Amino acid sequence: MASETPFQINVPDEKLTTLRAKLELATFPDELEDAGWKYGPPAADIKRLTERWRNDYDWRKHEKEINEELPMFTRDIDVDGFGALNIHYVHKKSETVDAIPLLFCHGWPGSFLEVRKILSLLTASAPEHPSFHVVALSLPGFGFSEAPRTQGFAINQYAEVAHKLMLALGYSEYVTQGGDWGGLITRRMASVYGGRHIKAWHTNFPVTEPPSWKSPLSFLSFLLTPWSAEEKAGIERTTWFRHKGQGYFHQQSTQPQTLGYSLADSPVGLLAWIYEKLVLWTDNYNWSDDEVLTWISIYWFSRAGPAASLRIYFELRGDCEDLGRLGSPIIPMGASFFPRELIVLPAAWLRKLNNVVFESHHKTGGHFASVEMPEELVRDVQNMFTKGSPAFAIVPGRSGYA
Template sequence: MVLGGQCQYFLLEGRFGVPASITKDISMRCNLGDRINKLTALRAKLQLATFPDELENAQWKFGSPLADIKRLTERWRNGYDWRQHEKAINEELPMFTRDIDVDGFGALNFIMFTRRAKLLTPFRCCFATDVGPGSFFEVIRILPLLTASTAEHPSFHVVALSLPGFGFSEAPHKQGFGINQYAEVAHKLMVALGYNEYVTQGGDWGGIITRKMASTYGGRHLKAWHTNFPIPEPPSWKSPLSFLSFLLTPWSIEEKAGIERTKWFRTKGQGYSAQQSTQPQTLGYSLTDSPVGLLAWIYEKLVLWTDNYYWSDDEVLTWISLYWFSRAGPAASLRIYFELRGDCEDLGRNPTIPMGASWLRKSNNVVFESHHKTGGHFAATERPEELVRDVRKMFAKGSPAFAIVPGRTGYDAHVQQ
C-alpha cells in the first residue's frame, strides 16, 4: 500500500472489477472539469505576483533563490501546460475513490491508486510515500516496477492511499485526527479491498504511520513492513552490548558527515516544522492565497532534501500544482504536523513483526537492512529502482520475510498474459 496525496476534482468513469469487494470503488480521473476558472484564477495571481528583494550572493543561504522562483513563476504562468500533465497522470495512475468510516470522525472520502501484478500469488503491498511536502506523484515511478512479473523477483499488488487532507482525499473536519486515525484509515482500506493480510512500505510520515500500523495491526493483518525512514532509539544501557559497541566503535567518515548534516537540519532546516506544528492555520492563509508563496515554500524542500537530483521546471510545477488544485486546499496539508507532534514523542511499543530498513541503522525486529551512499528524502522519486530493489530483496526467496503472507509468495510458475 502507498500513502499519498494531491490533485483535485474528478470525473466518474466505470468500475474496477477485481477483487469483488472493490466494485464499491468508483474509477476516477484527475480533471478540473467545470472548475476551469481555477486555471484562469491561477494565471491571474501569477501575473500579479510581487517578489521580495534578495541580498547579494545569497544563493540558498536564506531560502529559495529569487532567480529560481521568478523563472518557475514565469513558466507556470506562460508555458506550463497543466492539461498535458493531468493527462499523463490519468494515463499512468489508476485512481479509485472509497468512503472509509473513521472512529469518532465519521465517513471520509479517500482516493487511492492501485495496480495489480499479473500473478496468482502476489504480495499485497500498502506503499506509503507522501505527506507534505511529498506527493502521490512519487508513486508514478515505482508502480510499474513493483508490479512487474518475473521469475527473478517477487511481485506486488499495490494500493496507494491519498491521505486525509492531501490531494484527492477529503480532509478531516474535526480536531484530533492523529497517528491512530491515519493508521486506522490505511488498515481499514486494505481490509475493505479484501486484503486481510498485507505488507507495507513507507517513508517520512508514511514511515511513521506504517510503523504505527505495524504495532497496532501487526501479526494478524500486517505481516511485515519496510521503511526508508526508520527511527531507532538512542543507544542506552537497556541494551548493554549494543551500548558498549556504540561507545567503542569509532565514527566512520560517512557517519561524521551524516552527523554534520543532522546538525545543519536541526539548526537551519527545521523552521518549517516549528511553524506547521504550532500555528498551521496562520501559514495556511498565505499558502492558500499565494501560488508563488506555495511554490517557494515547497520548492526549497524539493531541492535541499534531495541528493543532486535534477528537478525539471515542469516536474516541480506539476508537484506544486497538485497542492494548489488539491481538494481541501494547501492549508489542510499542514495540519498533520500539529496533530501528530505529540504522537511522535511517544510512538508506543516497538513492532515485533519483521522489518526492513533502507539507509539507516537497524532497530526493532530487522530482517533486512540496506545502506545506500546516494539518495535523499524523496526516495521513490530520486532512486526508484534502488528502493524497489530493497523491497524485492526483503520478500525474495531465501529471505526471512519470504512468503510471510500465507499463500502469497510473490512468485508464480506461470505468469498470466
C-alpha cells in the same frame, strides 16, 4: 463497506483561470547580493518557475498523463469518532496471481505522485523477483482525499484509514512501504495491526530512538564504539537538518493555520515553501521545471487546499518527538538508508530496537527515494521478500512469484 468509485483528475477551468490571475499579480521580495541558497530559494529560480507556471506550463497535458498512468479511485472510509472520509488512492494489481499486497504511504511535502515511478516496477511479473499488488493512498487532507473536519485526527486515525482501505480492497494480510510521515504511520500500523494483518514493513526513513542510559549496556556500547565514515556523514546530515532545516516543522506543528492563509492564497508562496524542500532534501536530484510545477499543482488543486496538509504536524508532533508512542513492532522490518535523508542514524541503533531482517545502504539518494532512486528502492523491496530471505512468502499463500 462502501464501494469504490473510479477517479480521474479534472481541475475546473475556473481554477486554472484563477491560478493564472494570481500568478500575474505576483509580488517578489528583495534579495541580498550573492545570497544563493543561504537565505532560502534564490529569486531567479522562483521567478523562472512562476513565469513558466503562468505562461508555458500545460497542466492539462500533465493531468492527462497522470490519469493515463495511474489507476485511481475514491472510497468512503469510516474512522472511529470522526465519521466517513472520502479517500483517494491508486490501486494497480500485478498479473502475478499470488503477488504480495503492498501499501505505499507518502508524507509531506509529497503526495500519491511519489508512487508514479515505482508502480510499474513493483507490479511487474518476472521469475527472478517477487511482484506486488500496490495501493497508494492520498493521506486525509492531501491530494484528492477529503480532510478531517474536527480536531485530534492523529497517528491512530491515519493508521486506521490506511488499514481499513486495505481491508476494503480485500487485502486482509499485506506488507507496507513508506517514507517521511508514511514511514511513521506504517510503523504505527505495524505496532497495532502487525501479525494478524500486516506481516512486514519496509521504510526508507529509518528513524529510531538513540541509545539511552536506561539500557546501560547499549549506552556503554554507544560510547565506546567508533563511528564509521558513513555514520559520521549521517550524523553530520542529521545535525544540519536539526539546526538549519527544521523551521518549517516548528511552524507547521505549532501554528499551521497562520501559514495556511499564505499557502492557500499565494501560489508563489506555496511554490517557494515546497520547492525549498525539493531541492535541499534531495541528493542533487535534477528536477525539471515541469516536474516541480506538477508536484506543486497537486497541492494547489488539492481537494481541501494546501493548508489542510499542514495540520498533520500539529496533530502528530508528540508522536514524532517521542517515537516510543508509535509502539515497537515485532514483525519483520526492512530499511533502506540513503545518505542525504534528513535523519541518518547508525543502523545499529535501529537493529537494537526493531526486528530488522533486511538492510540496504546506498551511496547516493535523499529524502524522496521513490523519485530520486526508484529502481534502487524497488530492488530493496523485492530483495526483502525474495526467495531465501527471512521475509519470503511471509504473507500466507503469496510468494510474489509467478
